[in-house]
Amino acid sequence: MRKVAVIGAGMTKFVRRALETPKELSFEATKAALDSCGLRLEDIECVAHGSAPDAFDGVHQKGEYLADGCGGWNKPTMRVFVGGATGVHAIIHGWYHVASGMFDTCLVVCEEKMSNAMPHAQGFFLTIFDHTTERALQPNLLWIFALEKNRYMQRYGYTKEDMALVAVKNKNQGLKHPASQFKDPVTLEDILNSEVMAYPVNRLDVSPVSDGAAAVVLASEKVAKRLTDKPVWVEGVGWSLDTAYWGTRDLYYPRYTEHAARMAYKMAGIREPHKQINIAEPYDPFGYKALHHMEGLLLSPRGKTVQLLRDGYFDMDGNLPMCPSGGLLGVGNPIAAAGMMKICELFWQLRGEAGERQVPGNPKLGVAQAWGDLMQVSSVVVMGS
Amino acid sequence: MAFLERSTKNTENRYWYPEENTFPVSNRYTTGVAGQRFFGELKDNARITGTRCHSCQVTFVPARMFCERCFARLDDWLDVGSEGTVFSYTVAYVNRDGSAKPEPAIIAAVRVADGILVHRLLGCNAGEVTIGMKVQAVFRPEAERTGSILDISHFRPV
Ligand SMILES: [Zn+2]
Numbered sequence: 001m002r003k004v005a006v007i008g009a010g011m012t013k014f015v016r017r018a019l020e021t022p023k024e025l026s027f028e029a030t031k032a033a034l035d036s037c038g039l040r041l042e043d044i045e046c047v048a049h050g051s052a053p054d055a056f057d058g059v060h061q062k063g064e065y066l067a068d069g070c071g072g073w074n075k076p077t078m079r080v081f082v083g084g085a086t087g088v089h090a091i092i093h094g095w096y097h098v099a100s101g102m103f104d105t106c107l108v109v110c111e112e113k114m115s116n117a118m119p120h121a122q123g124f125f126l127t128i129f130d131h132t133t134e135r136a137l138q139p140n141l142l143w144i145f146a147l148e149k150n151r152y153m154q155r156y157g158y159t160k161e162d163m164a165l166v167a168v169k170n171k172n173q174g175l176k177h178p179a180s181q182f183k184d185p186v187t188l189e190d191i192l193n194s195e196v197m198a199y200p201v202n203r204l205d206v207s208p209v210s211d212g213a214a215a216v217v218l219a220s221e222k223v224a225k226r227l228t229d230k231p232v233w234v235e236g237v238g239w240s241l242d243t244a245y246w247g248t249r250d251l252y253y254p255r256y257t258e259h260a261a262r263m264a265y266k267m268a269g270i271r272e273p274h275k276q277i278n279i280a281e282p283y284d285p286f287g288y289k290a291l292h293h294m295e296g297l298l299l300s301p302r303g304k305t306v307q308l309l310r311d312g313y314f315d316m317d318g319n320l321p322m323c324p325s326g327g328l329l330g331v332g333n334p335i336a337a338a339g340m341m342k343i344c345e346l347f348w349q350l351r352g353e354a355g356e357r358q359v360p361g362n363p364k365l366g367v368a369q370a371w372g373d374l375m376q377v378s379s380v381v382v383m384g385s
Numbered sequence: 386m387a388f389l390e391r392s393t394k395n396t397e398n399r400y401w402y403p404e405e406n407t408f409p410v411s412n413r414y415t416t417g418v419a420g421q422r423f424f425g426e427l428k429d430n431a432r433i434t435g436t437r438c439h440s441c442q443v444t445f446v447p448a449r450m451f452c453e454r455c456f457a458r459l460d461d462w463l464d465v466g467s468e469g470t471v472f473s474y475t476v477a478y479v480n481r482d483g484s485a486k487p488e489p490a491i492i493a494a495v496r497v498a499d500g501i502l503v504h505r506l507l508g509c510n511a512g513e514v515t516i517g518m519k520v521q522a523v524f525r526p527e528a529e530r531t532g533s534i535l536d537i538s539h540f541r542p543v
Contacts, residue, residue: 016392021420116413
């Protein structure tokens with residue numbers, strides 16, 4: 001396999017409802033990524049794009065529909081889709097295109113327009129549940145997260161307040177991200193006083209449903225070195241899928257995340273991730289998930305994560321800054337684009353271009369992770385400068 | 386980019402919305418940045434518009450926000466007139482439930498500038514249609530136009 005670099009990144013704002021069509025959102029992110037590295041569409045050899053269920057945008061065969069906005073006109077174009085993990089999975093998908101030797105440049109574009117789902121994307125989630133054993137109960141997605149969160153809290157004696165600390169941290173960090181839709185800080189009381197949606201999940205424990213797109217440009221080593229002094233390398237990739245009988249898993253520990261992380265770390269030559277990784281962007285659609293994933297990523301000992309969080313270990317100036325972007329809680333959650341936003345964040349952080357959010361001390365190695373399907377898949381990418 | 390709804394206060398951001406408290410699913414689409422203007426021109430001025438990419442020498446109809454070929458942002462809006470030519474056509478004899486249509490329906494792909502509008506063709510028999518024939522858009526009366534592709538009632542032979 002050849003070395004693959006990220007050489008450009010771009011994204012739209014993540015908003016409640018955009019006028020732009022899904023194609024137009026994709027165009028804005030793709031154009032920004034191309035402009036960031038001074039490339040034109042004609043310099044791009046292939047497109048690897050990612051978008052979660054067709055149902056959100058309300059367009060079947062969304063991959064084909066989005067292609068022109070992703071720069072796919074008359075080019076080899078291929079979509080990947082693993083639910084919520086799509087955003088991080090898409091760069092793995094693009095990485096193959098270049099690492100294999102087939103292509104020297106590849107656009108990786110992720111888009112989601114959640115607001116097209118009427119009245120709410122929850123209606124489309126209904127059919128992901130087992131049609132005979134679960135659907136009759138009219139579940140919504142919050143239920144399964146609530147069950148998982150409750151089990152996680154019970155296992156280690158964590159409280160709702162412990163879990164709410166993540167929303168406070170990420171939402172307030174997100175205010176520094178130019179793509180975030182929010183402008184006001186939140187307090188722990190705001191989170192705990194927001195209404196209970198499905199115990200123990202309160203409304204503000206959940207990331208905001210959003211529209212948006214994000215993109216990066218990948219290049220082979222030869223091309224990357226010609227185009228930039230600051231390539232950010234894809235050092236390792238991994239992914240793993242657990243059983244679809246989601247209730248039969250531990251729930252308190254995401255072992256599929258550990259499997260994916262071990263695969264990526266091995267490829268990157270990382271033996272002690274908690275010592276070697278400088279920045280973590282774990283997937284945080286809910287506050288507890290960031291902590292759950294930090295444990296699965298082997299970046300925090302099981303059951304000790306809340307203490308480390310309270311001790312400031314995961315702060316911007318802590319030992320291992322967590323979600324410097326502000327994450328899904330702070331910036332927004334247009335599913336696939338949210339995962340790609342984490343890849344963009346590592347790119348900017350590792351180049352020292354993250355502005356107000358810049359992690360101090362010249363971070364050299366970062367990990368991004370996303371999680372999806374029926375809460376059973378993780379995709380992990382290690383990037384290094 | 387443009388916002389149709391904004392949610393800038395963290396504490397007021399909803400997960401779902403009170404007036405939207407049931408989940409029989411459907412979709413609500415936006416016409417988009419280019420679509421908003423294209424359909425606005427149809428509704429307000431009974432005018433078909435396209436956007437031109439000067440480097441690719443293409444006029445897209447319906448108008449688009451960007452050129453898919455070179456990724457230029459398109460801001461040169463043209464009135465492309467209401468006439469086009471039949472690029473291809475079909476004659477539909479059955480309804481979607483399989484029953485016979487009382488009258489066959491002609492559906493044409495009409496070339497306008499460098500784009501295509503798929504629409505009904507009225508005012509001629511199936512046997513009279515030819516590829517390459519000139520046709521013209523017939524607009525609904527202003528009061529009936531809603532900003533939809535059906536603001537063009539149909540095409541008819543010139
Ligand atoms: Zn062009």
